[in-house]
Amino acid sequence: MIIVMIESLRAAMANILANRLRSFLTTLGILIGTAAVVAVVALMQGFAQSISAQFADLGGGSLKVEALNTRENRLSGDYRYLKDSDLDLLRYRVEGVGHVAPIMAAPLGTASHRAETATPFVLGITAEYQMIERRFTRLGRFLVPADNDTRRRVVVIGDKVREDLKLPDNPVGSYIQLGREWFKVVGVMESRGEVFGFNQDNYALIPFETARALTGNKAKVDFEINFTISQLDEVEAVKARVTRALRINHNLKFDEEDDFEIQSPDQIAKTFEKITSMGTLVLGGIVGISLLVGGIGIMTVMLVSVTERTREIGILKALGATRRDILVQFLIEAGLLSLIGGLIGIAIGYGLGHGVAALIPNFPPASVPLWASLGAAAFCAVVGVVFGIMPASKAANLDPIEALRYE
Amino acid sequence: MSRALIELSGIVKRYRMGDTEFEALRGVDLQIQRNEYVALVGPSGSGKSTLMNLLGCLDTPTTGRYTLNNRDIGTLRDDELAAIRNQEIGFVFQSFHLLPRMTVLGNVAQPLVYRGIPLKERERQAAESLRRVGLGDKLQHRPNQLSGGQRQRVAVARALVGNPSLLLADEPTGNLDSRTSEEIMALFDALHQDGQTVVLVTHEPDIAAHCQRTVRVNDGRIVFDSAAPATVSEVAA
Numbered sequence: 196m197i198i199v200m201i202e203s204l205r206a207a208m209a210n211i212l213a214n215r216l217r218s219f220l221t222t223l224g225i226l227i228g229t230a231a232v233v234a235v236v237a238l239m240q241g242f243a244q245s246i247s248a249q250f251a252d253l254g255g256g257s258l259k260v261e262a263l264n265t266r267e268n269r270l271s272g273d274y275r276y277l278k279d280s281d282l283d284l285l286r287y288r289v290e291g292v293g294h295v296a297p298i299m300a301a302p303l304g305t306a307s308h309r310a311e312t313a314t315p316f317v318l319g320i321t322a323e324y325q326m327i328e329r330r331f332t333r334l335g336r337f338l339v340p341a342d343n344d345t346r347r348r349v350v351v352i353g354d355k356v357r358e359d360l361k362l363p364d365n366p367v368g369s370y371i372q373l374g375r376e377w378f379k380v381v382g383v384m385e386s387r388g389e390v391f392g393f394n395q396d397n398y399a400l401i402p403f404e405t406a407r408a409l410t411g412n413k414a415k416v417d418f419e420i421n422f423t424i425s426q427l428d429e430v431e432a433v434k435a436r437v438t439r440a441l442r443i444n445h446n447l448k449f450d451e452e453d454d455f456e457i458q459s460p461d462q463i464a465k466t467f468e469k470i471t472s473m474g475t476l477v478l479g480g481i482v483g484i485s486l487l488v489g490g491i492g493i494m495t496v497m498l499v500s501v502t503e504r505t506r507e508i509g510i511l512k513a514l515g516a517t518r519r520d521i522l523v524q525f526l527i528e529a530g531l532l533s534l535i536g537g538l539i540g541i542a543i544g545y546g547l548g549h550g551v552a553a554l555i556p557n558f559p560p561a562s563v564p565l566w567a568s569l570g571a572a573a574f575c576a577v578v579g580v581v582f583g584i585m586p587a588s589k590a591a592n593l594d595p596i597e598a599l600r601y602e
Numbered sequence: 603m604s605r606a607l608i609e610l611s612g613i614v615k616r617y618r619m620g621d622t623e624f625e626a627l628r629g630v631d632l633q634i635q636r637n638e639y640v641a642l643v644g645p646s647g648s649g650k651s652t653l654m655n656l657l658g659c660l661d662t663p664t665t666g667r668y669t670l671n672n673r674d675i676g677t678l679r680d681d682e683l684a685a686i687r688n689q690e691i692g693f694v695f696q697s698f699h700l701l702p703r704m705t706v707l708g709n710v711a712q713p714l715v716y717r718g719i720p721l722k723e724r725e726r727q728a729a730e731s732l733r734r735v736g737l738g739d740k741l742q743h744r745p746n747q748l749s750g751g752q753r754q755r756v757a758v759a760r761a762l763v764g765n766p767s768l769l770l771a772d773e774p775t776g777n778l779d780s781r782t783s784e785e786i787m788a789l790f791d792a793l794h795q796d797g798q799t800v801v802l803v804t805h806e807p808d809i810a811a812h813c814q815r816t817v818r819v820n821d822g823r824i825v826f827d828s829a830a831p832a833t834v835s836e837v838a839a
C-alpha cells in the first residue's frame with residue numbers, strides 16, 4: 196500500500212506538471228479562498244495587536260464611571276448625570292480608590308489665533324488627569340489644582356493645535372481663543388502621532404471648573420469620572436464598593452437598577468473580544484464558502500480528467516490495480532492539487548496581508564502564526580480529498596474491458 | 603499440479619444490450635496445459651476476444667467454471683481478480699496500451715507497483731525484462747519515440763515482468779506490418795522455448811502456423827481443436 200501511495204504521489208505530481216494551466220485553474224478556487232482567509236487573518240491579528248497596544252497606552256489601567264442612559268430616558272429627555280458629590284465621594288470616602296479625575300467635554304467652539312483656526316476636542320479636566328492617562332507636557336506645565344480652584348483661563352494644547360494655529364515652536368505664554376473666550380497657553384503635550392490615520396494630538400485641556408463655568412447649566416454637567424485603583428488585584432472589590440457608595444448617594448432603592456456604569460479595562464477587552472469573535476465567525480463563513488467553491492472546482496475537473504483518462508485506468512486495472520489502488524491514486528491527486536493551491540494561496544495571502552498593513556500608517560506588521568498556515572494547508576488537502584471522493588470512486592469502479600475499449 | 607493450467611467447462615458469456623441479450627460464448631470447454639503454444643482463430647465477432655478477456659480475468663463468465671492454476675476463478679472477489687491479473691497473467695493487446703506519459707522503463711515496471719516492490723528493485727526487474735525483448739537500450743524513451751514493433755516489444759516486456767504463468771496476446775500483430783510481425787512472433791517462439799505458456803488470437807494463418815495448437819472459434823463455440831480427436835475437426839471442415 197505504501198508503495199502504491201508513493202507511486203500515486205509521483206504520478207499525481209507528473210500529471211499536475213504535465214497540465215500546468217489546467218491544474219492551476221482547477222485549484223484556483225482553493226487558491227483564492229486561502230489567500231483571502233490568510234490575508235484577513237493577518238490583518239485581524241495586526242488589528243488586535245494594535246488595539247490592545249492602544250488600550251495599554253490610553254490608560255488601560257484606569258476605571259471609568261459614567262451616567263447610564265437607556266434609550267427610553269434619552270428619548271423622554273430625562274437625561275441622567277453624575278452628581279458633583281460623586282466626585283468627593285470617590286476621592287475621600289471609598290477605600291482602595293487611587294487618583295480620581297473628572298472629565299467633561301467642553302464644546303466651546305472653534306479655536307483661533309489671529310487668522311488661523313483649529314477644531315480640537317476641548318476637555319475640562321483636573322490635575323489628576325495626568326496621573327491617570329499618563330500623558331505629560333513637552334513644554335511648559337500641566338494644569339495645577341489652583342487653575343481649577345480659581346477657574347483660570349489657561350489651556351494645555353496638543354501639538355496638532357499648535358500646528359493648525361501656526362503658533363511659535365514654543366507657544367507657552369501665547370493667547371488663543373476657544374469660541375469667544377481667551378485662554379493663555381501654559382503647556383504643550385507630548386506628541387502621540389497617528390492611530391489608523393487619526394491624529395491623536397488634536398485636543399486642548401482646560402480646568403474642569405473653568406469648563407463648567409463656561410458651558411452654562413451649572414447644576415447638571417455631563418461629566419465622567421476616571422479613577423485608578425491603589426491595589427491592582429482589588430479591582431472587583433473596589434468596583435463593588437464604588438457601586439454601593441454611588442447607589443446610596445443617588446438614593447436608589449434596592450429594586451432599582453444602577454443609573455451609572457463602571458467600565459473597567461477587562462470590559463473593554465470583552466467588547467473587543469466580541470468584535471473579534473464576530474470577525475472570526477464571518478471569516479469562518481468566507482472559508483466555508485470559498486472552500487466549497489474550490490472543492491467543487493476540483494471535483495468538476497477531476498470528473499473530466501477521469502473520463503479523459505478512462506483508457507489509462509483500464510490499462511492499470513489490466514495490469515493488476517485494485518479498485519482501492521485506483522481510488523487512492525485519484526484521491527492523492529485531488530488532495531495534492533488542492534494542497535498546492537492552498538500553499539500558493541497562503542503565500543499570496545501572506546504577501547497581501549503585509550502589503551495592506553504596510554499601506555496603513557501605524558499598523559503593526561501582520562503576523563499569521565505558523566500553526567494557522569500549516570492548519571490551513573492541511574485543511575485544503577482534506578477538502579481536495581473529500582471532493583475527490585466522487586471522481587475517484589468513479590475511476591475505481593470503471594469496468595476494465597470497457598475502459599480499455601474507450602476512445 | 604497434475605491438472606491443466608487452464609480448465610474451462612460450460613462457459614457462457616451473455617452481454618446485455620438494453621432489453622435484448624447477446625450470447626457471445628455459448629458453452630465453451632477447453633483445457634490448456636503448461637507450456638502449450640495455442641492460436642485462437644476464427645472470424646471477426648466470433649467471440650475470441652471475449653474468451654481471451656475471460657482467460658485474462660478481466661471479465662467473468664455468466665455461467666460455467668474457469669480454473670486457472672488450480673484456483674476457481676468464479677469464486678474470487680474483485681480485488682482477488684486484480685491480484686490474479688497482476689501475478690498470474692501477462693496480457694498483450696493489439697493496440698499496445700502503453701501509458702504515454704511514462705518512460706519505457708516506467709511502463710514495464712508498473713505492474714510491480716501493485717506487488718509493493720520498491721522502486722530500485724522494480725527498475726532492475728523491468729530493465730531485465732526489456733533486455734529480454736531486445737530493448738535494453740531504450741529504457742528512458744517515451745512510447746511515442748518508438749516504432750510500432752518496438753512498442754509491442756515493450757508491451758511484451760511489461761507482460762513478462764512479473765513472471766506470469768500465462769501469457770495472453772489478443773491479435774498482437776494486428777497493427778504491425780508483416781516483417782515486424784515476424785519479429786514479434788520470433789519473440790513469442792523464444793518465450794515458448796523457455797517454457798512460457800502462450801495463448802494468442804490471430805486472423806492470419808502464417809501467424810497461427812507458429813503455434814503448436816490451433817483452436818477455431820465460430821459463433822461463440824469451439825468448432826475445431828487441433829489437439830482434439832479427429833471427429834471434431836471433421837465436423838468443423
Ligand SMILES: Nc1ncnc2c1ncn2[C@@H]1O[C@H](COP(=O)(O)OP(=O)(O)O)[C@@H](O)[C@H]1O
Nearest residue numbers: 617619624626645646647648649650651652653
Ligand atoms: N461489451 C459488449 N456488449 C455487447 N456485445 C459485445 C460486447 N463485447 C463483445 N460483444 C459482442 O460479442 C461478440 C464477440 O465479440 P468479440 O469477442 O470481440 O469477437 P472477436 O474478438 O472474435 O472479433 C460480437 O458480436 C460483439 O459485438
Ligand SMILES: [Mg+2]
Nearest residue numbers: 650651652772
Ligand atoms: Mg477481437
